[in-house]
Amino acid sequence: MAATGAGGRAGPTSTRWPAPSSAPSSPSSWADSGVMSGAMLFIKEDLKTNDTQLQVLAGILNVCALVGSLTAGRVSDWVGRRLTISLAACIFLAGSVLMGLAPNFATLLVGRCVAGVGVGYALMIAPVYAVEIASAEIRGSLTSLPEICISFGILIGYVANYFLAKLPLVYGWRTMLGLGALPSAVLAVGVLAMPESPRWLVMQGRAEEALVVLRKVCNTAEEADVRLADIKSAAGFVEGEAAPAPPSGGGKGVMKEMFLHPTPAVRRILVAALGVHFFQHLTGIEAVVLYSPRIFKAAGIATRNQILAATIGVGVTKTVFIMVAILLVDRVGRRPLYLSSLAGIIASMACLGLGLTVIERSAPHHGAPWAVALAIAAVFTFVAAFSVGVGPITWAYSSEVYPLRLRAQGASVGVAINRIMNAGVSMTFVTLYKAITIGGAFFLFAGLAVVAxxxxxxxxxETQGRALEEIEEVFSRGWRARQRQQAPSPSSVELPPVPDSKARP
Structure with missing residues (x-):
């Protein structure tokens, strides 16, 4: 099967070394959301915290992830993608240890802040690394692998909650949060066996090293040479001239190019890449994942073990449908999958809002059975719909649309917006549903999904099948121009023959 090379020329599919693309997204940092959803039940009981403190605890990780995400782009331009992955793992490891040993709420909050910085680094560097090392034909699948790790981590967290809940209260939640240190330690060391991004190496003027990496990830030496030539062209190398000096200052001036003097194409890229991050959490995913125990409790699932078992089902659903997305994203394209995903989100959020509203207005413990069933089914349907499109495509799309010179720092700004929205939802959801009812909160998310x-x-x-070096050209035309280009011209439309008025019937 032929694949498009780095600059659009045909070449063999590059599938010799796909594994590194998934490595940056160790489940440790992503397990945190799943673990925290259950751990909060025990933290509240052990440390006597109130709802406001729990909202701060849930959301502070994402606030601190801003620090990581906004600095990770510049750091990765300076030291490379690979060492940035190792740094992310080390920071998260330190945060996990602090949370696991926390004697009080203040120490727990500090540990969660440190872990948040590591999450910010990981969220930025994982999709960028995957995008830069993958070929065009399989880029969507490989860039979506971080989302599989997010889902798998959340599932691990849910399963850990179920079994560790049997430990004494003082040890249970600390063990849940502290175990994240183990996979982070493995990743911090294991990443050193992974290749560096060939595109970053070219940007540093190390084309020979980039060629060595490309020959490992391409099927043939000829394909590696083609991809290197196109990457060098995109980086500003001109055939027959001396190679330009490596950029100084590790990506200095990129922010000015993006936000002060953007070209029309870069402006459209920013709107698209930052917009998908802005809308991802406005669909309500963080409310469902982090507060699913409360949702199930509101739906009538009473005991703690039943609630934790139901959250495991959420984790399994999320993981299974992410795998479906990985199989489809390079076959059906980003746009059909993303828009179909949003249609499912709108329907499931509306059903969840309806079910929870009926339950809330019923007598205690006497909610209509159909409403309980509808609410529980809607949770699983929502998770499936989100996981098959909006979840993975947000990360893949927002990483692949940037030109090489802007990619790392552009991705870091996108992650910062993603974390702001995540923090906003997770830190206000309890207050929101108390103000407009839990059903009303999910009706609101359904409306926001329509806007998305x-x-x-x-x-x-659409970016499916296009080489990274070609995507900027796609954004050089506005929406109206793209629509006119896709519409058939009048001369190409066959008109029906005009009947001869003199012909006899």
Whole structure:
């Protein structure tokens, strides 16, 4: 099967070394969301915390992830993608140890802040590394692998909650949070066996080293040479001239190019890449994942073990449908999958809002059985719909649309917006549903998903199968120009023959 090379020329599919693309997303940092959803039940009981403290604890990780995400782009331009992955793992390891040993709420909060910085680094560098090392034909699948690790980590967290809940209260939640240190330690060392991004090496003027990496990830030496030539062209190398000096200052001036003097294409790229991050959490995923125990309790699932078992089902559903997305994203394209995902999110959020509203207005413990069944089914349907499109495609799309010179720092700004929205939802959800009811909160998320669908339809063109070095050209035309180009010209439309008025019937 032929694949498109780095600059659009045909070449064999590059599948010799796909594993590194998934390595940056160790489940340790992602397990945190799943673990915290259950751990909060025990933290509240052990440390006597209130709902406000729990909201701060849930959301502070994402606030601190801003620090990581906003610095990770510049750091990765300076020291490389591979060492940035190792740094992310080390920071998260330190945070996990602090949380696992926390004697009080203040220490727990500090540990969660440190872990948040590591999460910010990981969220930025994982998709960027995957995008830069993958070929065009399988880039969507490989860039979506971090989302599989997120889902797998959340599932691990849910399973750990179920079994560790049997430990004494003082040890249970600390063990849940502290175990994240183990896979982070493995990743911090194991990443050193992974290749560096060939595109980063070219940007540093190390083309020979980039060629060595490309020959490991491409099927043939000829394909590696083609991809290297196109990467060098995108980086500003001109055939027959001396190679330009490596950029100084590790990506200095990129922010000015993006935000002060952007070209029309870069402006459209920013709108699309930052917009998908803005809308991802407005669909309500963080509310469902982090507060699923409360949702199930509101739906009538009473005992703690039943609630934790139900959350395991959420984790399994999320993981299974992420795998479906990985199989489909390079076959059906980003746009059809993303828009279909949003349609499922809108329907499931509306059903969840309806079910929870009926339950809430019923007598205690006497909710209509159909409403209970509808609410529980809607949770699983929502998780499936999100996982098959909006979840993985947000990370893949927002990483692949940037030009090489802007990719790392552009991705870091996108992650910062993603974390702000995540923190906003996770830190206000309890207050929100107390103000407008839990059913009303999910009706609100359904409405926001409609806005997200309109945004993606008008501002995000298809990138399936295009080499990274070609995507900037896609954004050089606005939505109207793209629509005119796709529409058949009048001369190409066959008109029906005009009947001869003199012909006899």
């Amino acid at each position: 669908a309109a945004f993606f339809y008008f501002f995000c063109p």
